[in-house]
Amino acid sequence: MLHRLYTVLWVLTTAVCTDYTLVSNYRRFPDQYCCQPTIGNGFVATVVYSNRVHMNGLYNGRYGGSHRARIPSMAAISFHLPSNMSIKSQSFTLDVTSVFIRFAETTEFNVTQRIYAHEYLSRLLVNDISVVRNPGATKEDVTLVLTNNTGPTSEDINFKTANSTRPGVGYMFGNTTVSETETSGTLPVHMYWTLVPQNVTLSAPETSHTWTFMTSVSNSSTESASFYDMGQKSVSSGTLFSTHRDLWLHKWSQGRVDLDQDLQLAKAIYGSMYYILSSLPR
Numbered sequence: 317m318l319h320r321l322y323t324v325l326w327v328l329t330t331a332v333c334t335d336y337t338l339v340s341n342y343r344r345f346p347d348q349y350c351c352q353p354t355i356g357n358g359f360v361a362t363v364v365y366s367n368r369v370h371m372n373g374l375y376n377g378r379y380g381g382s383h384r385a386r387i388p389s390m391a392a393i394s395f396h397l398p399s400n401m402s403i404k405s406q407s408f409t410l411d412v413t414s415v416f417i418r419f420a421e422t423t424e425f426n427v428t429q430r431i432y433a434h435e436y437l438s439r440l441l442v443n444d445i446s447v448v449r450n451p452g453a454t455k456e457d458v459t460l461v462l463t464n465n466t467g468p469t470s471e472d473i474n475f476k477t478a479n480s481t482r483p484g485v486g487y488m489f490g491n492t493t494v495s496e497t498e499t500s501g502t503l504p505v506h507m508y509w510t511l512v513p514q515n516v517t518l519s520a521p522e523t524s525h526t527w528t529f530m531t532s533v534s535n536s537s538t539e540s541a542s543f544y545d546m547g548q549k550s551v552s553s554g555t556l557f558s559t560h561r562d563l564w565l566h567k568w569s570q571g572r573v574d575l576d577q578d579l580q581l582a583k584a585i586y587g588s589m590y591y592i593l594s595s596l597p598r
């Protein structure tokens with residue numbers, strides 16, 4: 317029962333949302349902002365595919381005007397299938413253990429994209445995109461075009477870019493524009509991220525390939541860089557996702573509400589708990 321719920325879930329927790337079609341059908345990503353899934357770990361969070369990332373404690377504005385500062389998202393990456401490929405099926409799923417998954421199946425290959433806020437390496441937002449060739453499919457290059465929704469320059473933070481000293485990695489940093497009071501300082505933020513290429517290619521002899529893109533945010537350059545580097549090490553050892561997943565499975569094993577009979581209500585309860593748990597630091 318539990319496992320089944322974990323993997324089928326798409327949650328609508330707000331009464332504001334009127335796009336109820338998603339409860340039974342999640343073949344397309346919801347247009348309404350309120351229906352779009354959020355991923356977070358209590359330190360960093362984003363609405364999937366949106367151009368905003370928020371960091372714990374990072375507010376901009378004086379007194380009542382204080383609001384969460386918008387960090388432009390480097391984690392809103394979309395893949396586009398080659399136009400001559402017919403899509404057999406496609407799905408968008410929020411798995412409460414806790415990862416957003418976009419899956420596309422074509423006659424030649426499958427693509428899986430996972431987006432999550434890492435539960436252990438809590439400064440990281442991770443995107444990974446895997447292409448797996450179907451056995452028997454023609455061995456030819458498969459190129460996926462990528463786009464990212466970084467959005468406009470931040471209205472809250474004066475960002476400057478600098479050399480990250482890591483190949484393929486961008487770095488920018490800045491402070492919020494307006495402090496909360498006359499006497500408090502503005503707040504710093506530092507971000508390292510994997511540069512997103514225009515496309516990725518599964519070359520002819522390969523049967524599968526995974527590309528990982530990370531965004532690391534922190535109020536210090538040292539910390540942001542060190543989380544990025546730790547993430548990179550975990551990618552190399554193949555453990556980045558499993559450490560995240562294991563901590564979430566442990567979290568659910570420590571407490572949850574199971575409900576038989578009413579699947580819809582059971583999903584809503586899991587969903588509500590997911591949103592609470594993903595808003596709290598570990």
Ligand SMILES: *[C@@H]1O[C@H](CO)[C@@H](O)[C@H](O)[C@H]1NC(C)=O
Pocket residue numbers: 398400456
């Ligand atoms: C799809 O288009 C690419 C690039 O134009 C080409 O290399 C490939 O052979 C085509 N694949 C199919 C199945 O038509």
Ligand SMILES: *[C@@H]1O[C@H](CO)[C@@H](O)[C@H](O)[C@H]1NC(C)=O
Pocket residue numbers: 421425426448449450451
């Ligand atoms: C592609 O996805 C379909 C549907 O989930 C699955 O049956 C098939 O085994 C997958 N192919 C590969 C190579 O993973």
Ligand SMILES: *[C@@H]1O[C@H](CO)[C@@H](O)[C@H](O)[C@H]1NC(C)=O
Pocket residue numbers: 479480481482
């Ligand atoms: C960035 O830093 C690296 C290492 O210090 C250096 O090799 C590289 O030339 C620098 N790149 C630019 C564009 O300054």
Ligand SMILES: *[C@@H]1O[C@H](CO)[C@@H](O)[C@H](O)[C@H]1NC(C)=O
Pocket residue numbers: 490491501502503504
């Ligand atoms: C940014 O914030 C840090 C830490 O509060 C502070 O030391 C620094 O002076 C600020 N920089 C600017 C340009 O305000």
Ligand SMILES: *[C@@H]1O[C@H](CO)[C@@H](O)[C@H](O)[C@H]1NC(C)=O
Pocket residue numbers: 459461513514515
């Ligand atoms: C992939 O990106 C490279 C530049 O990185 C570009 O030269 C090439 O034309 C692109 N290919 C496709 C199929 O979009």
Ligand SMILES: *[C@@H]1O[C@H](CO)[C@@H](O)[C@H](O)[C@H]1NC(C)=O
Pocket residue numbers: 503504535536
């Ligand atoms: C950065 O955040 C930590 C808490 O995560 C806080 O203790 C520290 O003072 C902050 N540093 C700056 C420069 O704002």
Ligand SMILES: CC(=O)N[C@H]1CO[C@H](CO)[C@@H](O)[C@@H]1O
Pocket residue numbers: 462463464465466467512513514515
């Ligand atoms: C592949 C792609 O769309 N890359 C873009 C991601 O966003 C940055 C910042 O807006 C662009 O410079 C890249 O071209």
